[in-house]
Amino acid sequence: MPGGPRNAEPAAGQEGTPGKRPATPAWARKSTLVLLVAVLALAVFGTTTQTWMTVTLDPNQVGHAGAAQTALEVQGSKAATAVTALALVALAGGLAAAIAGRIARWIITGIILLASAGIVAAAATVLADPLAAAQGSIAAATGITGSQAQVAVSAFPVLAVVAGCLLALAALLVIPASRYWNTRTKYDARAAGGAAATSGPVDEIDSWDRLSRGDDPT
Structure with missing residues (x-):
């Protein structure tokens, strides 16, 4: 049916959203x-x-x-x-x-x-x-x-x-x-590309690192 492909396209687009960090195994x-x-x-x-x-x-x-x-x-x-x-x-x-x-x-x-x-x-x-x-x-x-x-x-x-x-x-x-x-230094952040480098923490160690830099992970 014509409605089927149109309903599937947004789902595929959401899965391939650019800049989204893949789930960490x-x-x-x-x-x-x-x-x-x-x-x-x-x-x-x-x-x-x-x-x-x-x-x-x-x-x-x-x-x-x-x-x-x-x-x-x-x-x-x-x-x-x-x-x-x-x-x-x-x-x-x-x-x-x-x-x-x-x-x-x-x-x-x-x-x-x-x-x-x-x-x-x-x-x-x-x-x-x-x-x-x-x-x-x-x-x-x-x-x-x-x-x-x-x-x-x-x-x-x-x-x-x-x-x-x-x-x-x-x-x-x-x-x-x-x-x-997550990247650890400003040099890595430049290499990885601004937005991706500043994405949220994936574990407790990243949260502590951001707190030490003065960022509030909450």
């Missing part, structure tokens, strides 16, 4: 991604506070210096010192990505990816040669370097590797997700 929300990166970075950090290895010393080798301590628990922060520092770097990077500009987000994403790669490499090194990773703790406890011992590895180094890989994947999501985020 749940996975691309800034608060969701920032929280995900923070949780994964804290998870990596948390593993380093736990026992990664239990070392059983040989009393015949350590002699009187280690006779009182034949079982030694080694925390992740001692077995892989770099993991602790890199987890904090990734955490800071995730928080910074929430307020960074477009170019800065690329840089921060690269930093988080490098930190994630370092976390995985350091934890994997412990898994590959736990005795070598425990030598520093053995020497501190007994005063003897190069000791032979039996080393039992816990699940925490594996969890650090898994969390590090997930952290890298979360960092990779920042770039495509940032297309849905």
